[in-house]
Amino acid sequence: MHLTGKIFAFLTLCLAIAAIILTAQTLDKQNEWNQRVEKARKAYEESAAKLPDAEARVTQLKDELALLRLDWGRHWDDVEVAAGTNIGRGLINIGIGRNQGLSMQTEQGEQFPLMYGFQELPDGEMSYVGEFRVTQVDVNRAALQLARQPREGETATWNFNSKWRFHDQIPPAKRQAVGDLLLRMTVMEQRLADRRQSLAIQQQSVAAAQSALEQRMKELEGNENAPQGAPDEYRLGLLATLDAAEEQRNAALADIQQLRKQLDTLNSRFEQLLTANSELERKLSTSSSTAAAPQGAANN
Numbered sequence: 001m002h003l004t005g006k007i008f009a010f011l012t013l014c015l016a017i018a019a020i021i022l023t024a025q026t027l028d029k030q031n032e033w034n035q036r037v038e039k040a041r042k043a044y045e046e047s048a049a050k051l052p053d054a055e056a057r058v059t060q061l062k063d064e065l066a067l068l069r070l071d072w073g074r075h076w077d078d079v080e081v082a083a084g085t086n087i088g089r090g091l092i093n094i095g096i097g098r099n100q101g102l103s104m105q106t107e108q109g110e111q112f113p114l115m116y117g118f119q120e121l122p123d124g125e126m127s128y129v130g131e132f133r134v135t136q137v138d139v140n141r142a143a144l145q146l147a148r149q150p151r152e153g154e155t156a157t158w159n160f161n162s163k164w165r166f167h168d169q170i171p172p173a174k175r176q177a178v179g180d181l182l183l184r185m186t187v188m189e190q191r192l193a194d195r196r197q198s199l200a201i202q203q204q205s206v207a208a209a210q211s212a213l214e215q216r217m218k219e220l221e222g223n224e225n226a227p228q229g230a231p232d233e234y235r236l237g238l239l240a241t242l243d244a245a246e247e248q249r250n251a252a253l254a255d256i257q258q259l260r261k262q263l264d265t266l267n268s269r270f271e272q273l274l275t276a277n278s279e280l281e282r283k284l285s286t287s288s289s290t291a292a293a294p295q296g297a298a299n300n
Contacts, residue, residue, distance in 0.1 A: 071169070071170070071171035071172075072167050072169060072170060072171065073113075073167055073168045073169025073170075074101070074113075074167065074168045074169070075165060075166065075167045075168075076096050076100060076165065076166045077163075077165050078163040078165075079094050079095055079096055079163055079164045079165065079166055080094065080095035080163055081093070081094050081095070081117075081119075081158075081160055081163070081164045082094075082160055083155075083158075083160055084143060084144075084145075087155050087158075088150065088155060089145065089146070089149075089150065090130070090132075090145055090146025090148075090149075090150045090155060091135075091143065091144070091145050091146075092132070092143070092144050092145075092158075093141060093142070093143055093144075094115075094141070094142050094143075094144060094164070094166070095140065095141065096140065096141075096142060096166070097137050097138045097139050097140045097141050097142050098137055098138070098139055098140075099139055099140055100140070102134065102137055102142055103134075103137050110137075112133075112134035112137060113134070113168035113169070114131055114132070114133060114134075114147065114168065115131070115132045115133075115134060115144055115166045115167070115168060116128070116130075116131055116132070116166065116167045116168070116169070116170050117129040117130060117132055117144075117164050117165075117166055118164060118165040118166070118167075119158065119159050119162065119164050120159070120162045120163070120164075120165075126165060128178065129158060129164070130146050130147070130148070131146070131147040131148070132144035132145060132146055132147060133145050133146075133147050148182070151185070151186075151189065152189070
């Protein structure tokens, strides 16, 4: 065989081997893709079987969402809020106005809805702030005021660094729950105020009692700041004054006792002298009688 024929035969053999390998790989890929297609077909058939239920669920959720939105009325998201001229009375300014549909034209003229504000908490949840009345409306701005008197320290919790959400309606059940909560908070705040007032009165009573006690202690123990020339009971205190008076009384009683002893001695001496005088008088009387008897006899 010619050399060229041998070369072509060798190349044909190599190409045949390569074709066999490529054919095997192609069959493997074909089988793999067939399996993938079969899995995709089964998944599609399963999804298609679930599609009516999913569509029904979506329809149900849309209906529920529509009902919820109906109860919540219109809403405005990402509203910029700033403190008003008197934040203590609940005055705020918001970044929506007539262009955003805030006002409504009626037969009675331009009407403004009540606005229910929500602010975002640090964890991303929305927190109810309160019910606001629209006091002034411009093209893209409006002024609102809280529909009730703000509680003590309430406006300090309003976050003006994040945007708020407003609704012009909330469900009656939610509004009733908020009203009940505000009523309970008002009652508790009133009770707290009463307790604080009672505590203040008690503290005043304690202070008055303490002052009276200090005054009584000064009266008992003395007052170093007493004016010059003040009586001893103010300067030294009742206790020291009473002690001094007690000592003086005891000294006077001792003197009296001594005088009583002296008086008893004098009385005894007086009694003795009386007895002695009586004895002398008796003796003198007896002597006089004895002397007079012989003289009478002599005269006879």
